Amino acid sequence: MAAGLAVSVSIAFAAGTQVYNPQTRQWIDYDRTKAYKYYKLHKQVPESFRKQVVKFRTAERPGTIIIDGNQHFLYLVQPGQQAIRYGIGVGRDGFGWAGIVRIGRTAEWPTWTPPSEMVARDTKAAKWANGMPGGPDNPLGARALYLYEGDNDTIYRIHGTPEPWTIGLDVSSGCIRMNNDDIVDLHSRIEVGAKVIVLMQGAALYKGV
Amino acid sequence: MxxxxxxxxxxxxxxxxxxxxxxxxxxxxxxxxxxxxxxxxxxxxxxxxxxxxxxxxxxxxxxxxxxxxxxxxxxxxxxxxxxxxxxxxxxxxxxxxxxxxxxxxxxxxxWQGICATSVAADKYGIKNISDLSDPKKTASLDTDGDGKGEMWIGAETWSSTTIERIRANSYGYARTMRLLEMPEDVGMAAVDAAEATDRPMVFGCYAPHVVFKLHDIVRLTEPPFDAAKWKIVLPSEDPSSWLSKSSAAVGWDTAxxxxxxxxxxxxxxxxxxxxxxxxxxxxxxxxxxxxxxxxxxxxxxxxxxxxxxxxxxxxxxxxxx
CATH class of the missing domain: 3.40.190.10 (Periplasmic binding protein-like II)
Structure with missing residues (x-):
């Protein structure tokens, strides 16, 4: 549901953020126009948002996911004080919450059901009131990881996207979006029950960048 | 602690x-x-x-x-x-x-007090507790664009978190910093993520703790504990005015x-x-x-x-x- 909102808001908002340049160790402004141009030119997102193994010193166990909405990174902790880092897109108003959850279930090419408010105001969404089957145009993308708090679905998901150039921006409405290749990769590496830590900085504070 | x-x-x-x-x-x-x-x-x-x-x-x-x-x-x-x-x-x-x-x-x-990552200390000059009241320095800790820095002060359930709020109020940095309460794993993972990307971060901490071996962490200096200046009224004792009745602009006592x-x-x-x-x-x-x-x-x-x-x-x- 939260993911569904992403489709409409991504058209209306121009989100600004920053990209980390590992060579210069500097952060550079990154906005919607730059993101779109970059993707058109390179057919991929800037280097810092691509999947990569990074040094990551932590007391968390391998297999734990750490989401840093402010810097638009998702870390999957690996043995040997390393992590696989993926670029993510988050909500225009930030992720909206922080804390410790877990992967409650996962789905491949999930069905997307738009929320009723969206069905009421958007004729495109109305078409899918009973659910849009999974596929390349589906806003949830190739995989969805459903975040649970205890046994309860939080309604938040980590999911793929048909708009890969939006990785690194604050454009969705609370969910974590990743490129389809990345979410397929992450899905293949995690186990249901994996601990997910959502950090509280920046994007998590309802403010966005 | x-x-x-x-x-x-x-x-x-x-x-x-x-x-x-x-x-x-x-x-x-x-x-x-x-x-x-x-x-x-x-x-x-x-x-x-x-x-x-x-x-x-x-x-x-x-x-x-x-x-x-x-x-x-x-x-x-x-x-x-x-x-x-x-x-x-x-x-x-x-x-x-x-x-x-x-x-x-x-x-x-x-030991218990406030810590900074080495980037926060060396690049942004946050080394003493008074630096947290300097908006020019705390701007580097602002992650949500509201002009205030953010800092984790402990878990909601810890009684020390309330005391950190009192200390922030007494020292004055409650005005320049937004104080965040979250479980310890969230606070520590935030330190890990800040260190992984050379971002500055300030947080409540205690020693002995593995964070000092995982990362290059600086303890902010502050005036030593003084029992005469340590006046703590807990919310359980006075739900409406515990904060205004409390004052603790000194470091924690050693345990x-x-x-x-x-x-x-x-x-x-x-x-x-x-x-x-x-x-x-x-x-x-x-x-x-x-x-x-x-x-x-x-x-x-x-x-x-x-x-x-x-x-x-x-x-x-x-x-x-």
């Missing part, structure tokens, strides 16, 4: 399932806490007691309250980490009043943790009581113990065997008649 840890440990004490300690043939029973330095110490004692005195000891997981009850009745012989002044009430009950439990005179000093043992041990095994009274772990050693178990996930018993082998002279010194 103490308020927080005491809270956490009291919870542990009430929830940990006590294993049966009466059904085995070991010479001694060591209460084993479920935090990493306590677990390591319990195993170091187990290995040392065998090596020095040929005594078999069982390290049995149990919470602090149950351990003290066991020390009182003689079902438990040793507790490796008793925090003072956190557990002053238990010390009064069992050590002072009942006289059934003894506390080793050697304590490991523990210590000690080994405790059943007084009966002085007669049953006087050599063991003497040994325990001499053990002098250092805060850095406690960090190493926590790191080995919590980060490297070493087996506690194997770690203890290596520790005792590496510190053989010292352990022998503790055991000397």
């Amino acid at each position: 103490t308020a927080r840890r005491s809270f956490r440990r009291l919870i542990l004490a009430t929830t940990t399932v006590m294993l049966s300690v009466g059904a085995h043939a070991a010479d001694l029973v060591i209460a084993m806490p479920n935090w990493s330095s306590g677990e390591a110490t319990a195993n170091i004692l187990k290995v040392s007691l065998k090596k020095e005195f040929g005594l078999d000891a069982d390290a049995v997981p149990m919470g602090t309250l149950i351990a003290f009850a066991g020390l009182n009745t003689g079902e438990v012989d040793i507790h490796p980490e008793v925090w003072l002044p956190n557990l002053d009430n238990l010390v009064k009950k069992y050590v002072t009043d009942a006289g059934t439990v003894a506390i080793s005179p050697m304590g490991v000093p523990a 210590h943790y000690h080994i405790a043992y059943a007084n009966a041990l002085r007669e049953k095994h006087p050599e063991v009581a003497r040994f325990l009274d001499r053990i002098d772990f250092k805060p850095e050693e406690a960090i190493d113990m926590s790191y080995a178990l919590q980060v490297e996930r070493q087996d506690p018993y194997k770690f203890a065997e290596q520790w005792v082998a590496k510190n053989e002279d010292r352990v022998n010194g503790w055991a000397k008649p």
Whole structure:
């Protein structure tokens, strides 16, 4: 549901953020126009948002996911004080919450059901009131990881996207979006029950960048 | 530090399932806490007691309250980490009043305060508590664009978190910083993520703690503890005006943790009581113990065997008649 909102808001908002340049160790402004141009030119997102193994010193166990909405990174902790880092897109108003959850279930090419408010105001969404089957145009993308708090679905998901150039921006409405290749990769590496830590900085504070 | 840890440990004490300690043939029973330095110490004692005195000891997981009850009745012989002044009430009950439990005179000093990553200290000049009231410096800690920096001050459930809020108010940085309350794992993962990308971060912290070995962490300097300036009114005491009635613009008082043992041990095994009274772990050693178990996930018993082998002279010194 939260993911569904992403489709409409991504058209209306121009989100600004920053990209980390590992060579210069500097952060550079990154906005919607730059993101779109970059993707058109390179057919991929800037280097810092691509999947990569990074040094990551932590007391968390391998297999734990750490989401840093402010810097638009998702870390999957690996043995040997390393992590696989993926670029993510988050909500225009930030992720909206922080804390410790877990992967409650996962789905491949999930069905997307738009929320009723969206069905009421958007004729495109109305078409899918009973659910849009999974596929390349589906806003949830190739995989969805459903975040649970205890046994309860939080309604938040980590999911793929048909708009890969939006990785690194604050454009969705609370969910974590990743490129389809990345979410397929992450899905293949995690186990249901994996601990997910959502950090509280920046994007998590309802403010966005 | 103490308020927080005491809270956490009291919870542990009430929830940990006590294993049966009466059904085995070991010479001694060591209460084993479920935090990493306590677990390591319990195993170091187990290995040392065998090596020095040929005594078999069982390290049995149990919470602090149950351990003290066991020390009182003689079902438990040793507790490796008793925090003072956190557990002053238990010390009064069992050590002072009942006289059934003894506390080793050697304590490991523990510290609590505000920490900064080295980037925050070196690049943005945040080294003293007063720097948190300088908006030019705290702008570097702003992650949501509202002009205020953000800092994690502890978990919602810790009593120390309330005191950190009082301190922020008293020092004045409550105006320049947004104080965040979240479980410790979230706060520590935020430090990990900040360090991974060279971002500055400031946070509430305590030592011994593995964060000091995981990362290059700077403790902010501040005026030393002064009991006359430490005026804490907790929300439970005055729900509406605890903050305005409180004032604490000084550092935390130092806490210590000690080994405790059943007084009966002085007669049953006087050599063991003497040994325990001499053990002098250092805060850095406690960090190493926590790191080995919590980060490297070493087996506690194997770690203890290596520790005792590496510190053989010292352990022998503790055991000397």
